[in-house]
Amino acid sequence: MQFNSTRQGMAWLHTWLGLILGFVLMVCFFFGALSVFDREIDRWAIPETRFDPQPMPSFDNLLMGVFERIEPDEAEYKRMMPEYHDASAGEMTPRLELPADEYWAYTTHRDPVLRMGAGFRVPFPANPEGHNHIHGNTTIDPRTGVSVPDHHLKIGSEWFYPLHYSLNLNWNRIGFFIVGIAGFFMLVALISGVWIHRKIFRELFTFRRHKSKQRSILDMHNMTGVVALPFHFFFAFTGLIIFVAFYYMPVTNTMLEPLHSAQQAIEAEEMGLPHERAGIPAPMASVDAMVAEAKRRWAARDMAGEVGFLQMHHVGDQNAYVSIYRAGSDRVALVGEGIHFNGVTGDVLREDPPHSLAESIGDFLAGLHLQHFEHWFLRWLYVIGGLLGCACIATGFMFFVEKRKQQHAKSGSQGSRIVDAFAVTTVTGMVIAAIAMLIANRIIPSATEGKGDIEKLVFWSVWALSFLHAIWRSAAVALAKTNPAWREQTVLIALLGVVAVIANWISTGDHLIKTIFTDPYWAVAGVDLSLLAGSLIALLAVKKMTATHETERKQETSQKKLATGEAAYE
Template sequence: MKEGLRQSMAWLHTWTGLLAGWILFLVFCTGTASYYKDEITLWMKPEVHQSMARQVAPAAATANAVAFLEQRAPKSDRWIITLPSEREPTLRTMWAPPPADPARQGEQRPRRARFGNATLDPATGEELAAARATRGGEFLYRMHFDLHYMPVIWSRWIVGICAMFMLVAILSGIVTHKRIFKDFFTFRPAKGQRSWLDAHNASAVLALPYHLMITYTGIVTLIFMYMPWGVKAVYQDERDKFFTELRQEVAIDPKASRVPAALTPLQPLLAQATAAWGEGDVGRIVVSHPKQTNAAVALYRRDGKQMSVDQPAMVFDGVSGVLVSPPEPAAAPAAQTQGVMIGLHAARFSSAALRALFFVAGLAGCAMVATGLILWAVKERQKYAKALAKGGRVGFGLRLVDGLNLGAIAGVPIAIAAYFWSNRLLPVGLAERPAMEAAWFFGAWGTAAVLAMARPSRRMWQILLAVGGVLFAGLPLLNLLTTGSHLGYSLSHGLLQIAGFDLVVLVIGIGLLFAAKRMGNSRMNKVNKVNKVNDPAPVLASGGAA
């Protein structure tokens, strides 16, 4: 190799970052939003905001949920009850669909069998029927690793490969920049390529530990899919058995007995779990084979009490109420490590302040990816400086990258904002409403991408950034016009989750509008002429690229 180590690492950093950059920008944007997926879901269900002020004891909420499920899903093989919390004040229930034919009980149910679900008022147990159907923040959460409209296995492989490229890009970037920490304190505004390089360095170093952690743990989250050979060699097709043994879980009979038996009252079980963990620490209740002789009740501790995503559970016999597993099972070291890795990635353990810090670090990741993509285009454009000065055109490859940059960096915010707008504008009772909200997301993104590819110019950057800014900044106004839980109401009544959403999207919208304004800044146009970089990428004036 004629080049030195740093030159080789620079090449590796450039191409691993560029080839995966557009998907990584989508993953970072939707993953960052997912830190507040519960709050997003709550905002997207304005009909339940009135129930937020009611404080209901867990035992009463559990009794209401059981009464509802006994009436709605008496033949289901599994009930799932999610108790109210500060971030999610409603009572959520889910149930597995009953088997179509009792004679086929031994057959395995399709993995994607659709669960029923209902959101209840925890005080009364009545279904909030008026609440609009929406996937809320869950859509964005799933988007960042499952994508959409394609098989899940394909999506996870695509995202996983991009994450591996990301890890290589981060490590090679550290080797490449020998003055990486010194450069963090250097910013040269209105200097074209230098400004983009400084912005890229700053956004990368600002949250470097976070970037390393979130990328590595993202890969580890699906490590058994990417490297299945060890499990396959020992367990063959019994993957469920592997995970049960890994976490030392109590095995629950997967087959229903179909012999009727009364379900034990859940309130005493809840009291035992409360005594072991503390008041209000039970987050989820899973009842397997309810009202049958082999019924089992599992109570899971609420997220936020430990770093691992694997919360301890207490499993009871569903007929006698006898405890059949300890409240704190001693998981194997490997299982504990994996649980902590996934917990770090999802940040479900975090306090409000730490979650906000994760959110800011995620935004820095979005900026890092965006500035890296634009920096490549700016550097490549210098090769065409003389041709551009004579009225020529750039090559196909650069024009393609310009279009992809514009379609991703300006298009993804438009898509996310359109998703929120659809929640308020689509009829509440519309059939397949969640699917229509997703269609708005992709429709808006597709439109922006087509415009970006057709004309990847500075003017188009300005237009699309402005559109995204107007959509985001207009969400609080839309909320005011379509619901009663507008910003003034939410602030005065202590609905901090709703007010926080409105304020954050307002700030994001103002930031996008600021960027769009800088695109038309005459001073920057003069700077670009001096630098002979006639690029369509957004050079954000003296304020830099953020």
């Protein structure tokens, strides 16, 4: 395509790629912003887990018993066993008889519950060199070892969080690739946006709310884009960096896999960590003693800390070893200062050396995105940055429609109408779907089998309904007016936010006076307050939209009168 100037080409890229992929980016930014408090949303959604964060409990006295109760996941067994197993070598091992090979436990400074998992070996593997594990996971109350029921969906960390990087479309990981492409074109849109808006500093302070609607929307689009420009850039970039090696450009896991494997074997030999099982059964040494030794060594390095991740390899074998990683709550970079122990003798096998410069930059970028650090003010800045991204994209949609709807109304084109309906769905519809899911979570009884699946169904159904509503009400846009669905769905957001808070109160007894004053529990209070703040913002938006609607209606009436008068005069 030929452009008269680079700026014209950049403007084309910014407009059209921003529009096409903006719908995906809106989902990434909104649910990414919610993911900053995913654990807190989990507490809101699963009242049984509303207690204070706990340190990693005793492995010897509590965790070992829980690990032994974990079963291989039934769905994964059905899906992966035929692929992993070599039928000509021997019979397929029944699911509950698969031998455990690996255990892990993970917690953060925000987790009252403890996530645990096991990897089970597949006897007679088709590819003996491969990682032939069927997995099983559980979440427990670390004070008692009792499991949180599986049908309770962790809405924050298992639904909103993966939505922002995979759209929860898991067929052939298609969601990951859509988000990856959108993330790349977000970088393109940011660079082209900076290129076409040369007066960046001035735009930081420019918002002319009394000018025309189109002007105000463009000012808002520029301002929200510029204010959080470094945030938008590093989030898109670091998001791509996190997945690049696995999904987006798996050079070293496909084409260079032979070299990768050869290097890994050399590294494993240098590290002194057994790569394979010895095949000789052996009892485990005390893991609690290893944890104590790891903590002593971290303290000696002047970085005393708690255990964040613990992994046991080759369980029950003479080659068993235990890797203990430090929780990264006091730093940005995602480093675990791992210490590895012989699982049978309890001796230290190795301490991870400092990373190279390139690896350290990678650790820092990943940590910047995943924010495992304990810094509440910074976490809120992340939320604000994410929401500014949403505002930037939403005003981009609105500007696209405002700029073209008069022209499309005259030519009879449906372009603005369609774009506007999609914009309503991704801006207000998405928020409605998220709150509706939370309300469903509080209304559906805790013991209901498949509760989590029903909540997911509510989410998708409500979102689909919001699209149908936006399409149904979009005729106004074809006449160069505003789609009433914007106002109607915003009213619904204002109502649903309050309903969700009341539903939480009625179903759990945790009202705001209790969670803020009498028995403080900020995870739940924060979600309730955010819902109410959302309602308030929606209410203010409705007021503004009603005023704009009135102005439009008056203008229309006076134009009609003028037209009637002119016709009578003629």
